[in-house]
Amino acid sequence: MGPHPAVAAIRLAVRRTLTDLAAEAGTTFTAPVREPRERPAGAPLVGAAVGTTLIGNAARHPSGLPRTPAAPGSPLILVAVSGGADSMALAIAAAFEAPKIGLRVGAVTVDHGLQAGSAERAAQVADRLRTLGLDPVEAVLVRVGRAGGPEAAARDARYAALDAAADRHGAIAVLLGHTRDDQAETVLLGLARGSGARSLAGMPAHKGRYRRPLLELDRAATRQACAAQSIPVWDDPHNCDPAYTRSRVRHEVLPVLEKHLGGGVVEALARTARLFRDDADALDQWASLAERDLRTGDGALDAVKLAELPPAVRRRVLRRAALRAGCPAGDLFARHLETIDLLVTGWRGQGPLHLPGGVEATRRCGTLVFRRQGD
Numbered sequence: 001m002g003p004h005p006a007v008a009a010i011r012l013a014v015r016r017t018l019t020d021l022a023a024e025a026g027t028t029f030t031a032p033v034r035e036p037r038e039r040p041a042g043a044p045l046v047g048a049a050v051g052t053t054l055i056g057n058a059a060r061h062p063s064g065l066p067r068t069p070a071a072p073g074s075p076l077i078l079v080a081v082s083g084g085a086d087s088m089a090l091a092i093a094a095a096f097e098a099p100k101i102g103l104r105v106g107a108v109t110v111d112h113g114l115q116a117g118s119a120e121r122a123a124q125v126a127d128r129l130r131t132l133g134l135d136p137v138e139a140v141l142v143r144v145g146r147a148g149g150p151e152a153a154a155r156d157a158r159y160a161a162l163d164a165a166a167d168r169h170g171a172i173a174v175l176l177g178h179t180r181d182d183q184a185e186t187v188l189l190g191l192a193r194g195s196g197a198r199s200l201a202g203m204p205a206h207k208g209r210y211r212r213p214l215l216e217l218d219r220a221a222t223r224q225a226c227a228a229q230s231i232p233v234w235d236d237p238h239n240c241d242p243a244y245t246r247s248r249v250r251h252e253v254l255p256v257l258e259k260h261l262g263g264g265v266v267e268a269l270a271r272t273a274r275l276f277r278d279d280a281d282a283l284d285q286w287a288s289l290a291e292r293d294l295r296t297g298d299g300a301l302d303a304v305k306l307a308e309l310p311p312a313v314r315r316r317v318l319r320r321a322a323l324r325a326g327c328p329a330g331d332l333f334a335r336h337l338e339t340i341d342l343l344v345t346g347w348r349g350q351g352p353l354h355l356p357g358g359v360e361a362t363r364r365c366g367t368l369v370f371r372r373q374g375d
Contacts, residue, residue, distance in 0.1 A: 004228035006221040007093075010214065014093040014175075015100075017213040018077065021173050022101045025075040070104045078171040079107045079134070080162055083125040083234035086177035089222035090214060092231060094175060095133045106136040108165045108174075110158045112144050114238070121234060128232070138165055151244055152330065166209055178203055178212045181219040184269035185249045196334060197280045197312075202273030218266065287316030300367035306344045315341055318368075322355055325370035331356035343368060 002008060079094050081087040091107055098105040107129045111122035122139040129137045142157040162174050183202045190199035205212050214222065226233050241247050257265045290313055294302045301321055306314055315337045322332055322340065336355055343350060343363045352362040358373045 004224065006089075006224035007228050009217060009221055010089050010093045010225050011097055013213045013217060014090065015097045017175070017211050018094065018097055018101055018103055021077065021211070022075070022103055025103075025172055070099045070102050072104075074102050074104050076104045076106060076169055076171045077173050077175060078162070078166055078169065079105065079175045080158075080177070081107045081109045081125060081129060082177075082236065083109065083121060083128075084177075084236060084239075085222040085226045085233040086179055086182075086214065086219060088128075088231055088233050089225040090175055090177040091129060091134060092132060092225070092229060105134055106138075106169065106171070107134045108138050108140060108162055110161045111139060111141045112154050112157065113141055114144060114154070125234070132231075136169060140165060151246060163209075171209070173209050173211050176210055176212045177214060177222070179214045179217055179219045179222060180270045181250075181254075181266055183215055183273050184254065184266040185246055187269045187273050188249050188253060189245065196315075197276045197283070200273065201277035201280045202270070204277065215270070283312050283316055286313050287320060291317045291320055296367055300364075300369045303344050303347070303363060303366050303368050306368065311341070314344065318344075321368070321370045322359060322361065325359045326372050327355050327357045327359045340368075 003011070077094060077098060079087065079091040081091050091105075094105045107126075109122050109125045109129070111118050113119075119139075119141065122141075126137045126139040140161045142161045144157045145153045165171070166174050186202045187200055190202070193199070203212060203215065205215050223233075238244060239247055240251060242252070254265065290309055291301070294305050294317065296302060301317070306317065309317065318337055318340045319332065322336070323329055327336075332355070339353055340355075340361050343353070343361065347363060350363070352360045354360060354373070360371055360373050362369045362371075
């Protein structure tokens with residue numbers, strides 16, 4: 001009898017991601033075939049306590065067949081695990097699939113220190129992951145600042161911790177447990193903020209060292225997978241706290257849309273993200289080529305040629321130039337770009353514009369100059 005359909009779907013999604021990573025790392029691996037040992041019916045597995053299931057990197061997986069772990073020097077994948085159903089289902093599947101293709105898999109659980117007992121819960125999650133065969137496993141305490149609001153500050157602290165762990169262990173990738181539901185929420189948040197196509201494109205399946213294998217699967221599948229494998233999960237109370245914008249979108253906005261617009265809203269929003277991503281990628285590529293052609297000898301941008309570009313491409317060029325000069329990406333909004341754009345399309349002798357990060361944009365002698373104030 002095969003695995004539960006939700007378990008099978010998650011394993012397949014993870015296997016595809018890991019296969020791509022193994023190919024990128026140049027890993028080739030064929031596990032030796034081992035015949036299962038004869039044992040009396042009902043007898044416990046040798047080397048395993050009764051009632052204990054060892055998965056993935058451990059000696060045996062749920063079927064009882066031996067599992068050959070990847071060699072110690074094999075490429076390492078880390079999974080970001082909060083203890084919730086999404087990340088636990090991802091970690092279990094990664095631990096099951098990775099050794100088949102010669103990859104090691106470990107995990108990092110980040111303690112944001114925002115709730116009473118968070119350290120104990122992080123330690124419990126780490127212990128559970130070790131039992132499931134992941135190695136290395138770390139529980140990392142972070143300090144959450146205030147910049148950008150509580151959600152953004154927690155996210156920044158979390159990614160900084162994951163980057164540090166990946167560097168520390170030499171991991172080739174970090175897997176994140178975001179699902180199709182998370183993607184739909186991200187698109188709605190982008191719409192509410194009046195963001196551009198890049199924001200409406202949602203979360204990418206692959207960006208830098210980060211991979212999101214579960215973006216095509218819904219949240220319910222991860223809960224079903226954990227229940228089918230008797231894996232306990234922890235529901236973060238912040239995910240239900242209406243003080244957080246994403247929580248309100250999840251528990252108030254999306255249910256209303258589903259009720260009044262009919263089922264399939266989540267799938268439609270995720271599909272919208274994919275379509276926007278294709279468009280945004282094409283426009284970004286165009287903007288990259290245009291910026292190279294518009295740069296003058298001293299690094300400024302030719303304002304006359306900029307004005308000839310379509311607005312969507314021109315504003316991307318302006319954003320790239322502002323970021324290159326030192327504007328923080330998270331603080332550079334559409335309103336800033338619209339104001340800079342007026343230096344190109346509505347030039348009336350305006351003075352310099354002051355942008356986030358202490359960057360100044362000035363039109364001078366038919367060119368746009370971006371520089372840090374004081375330079």
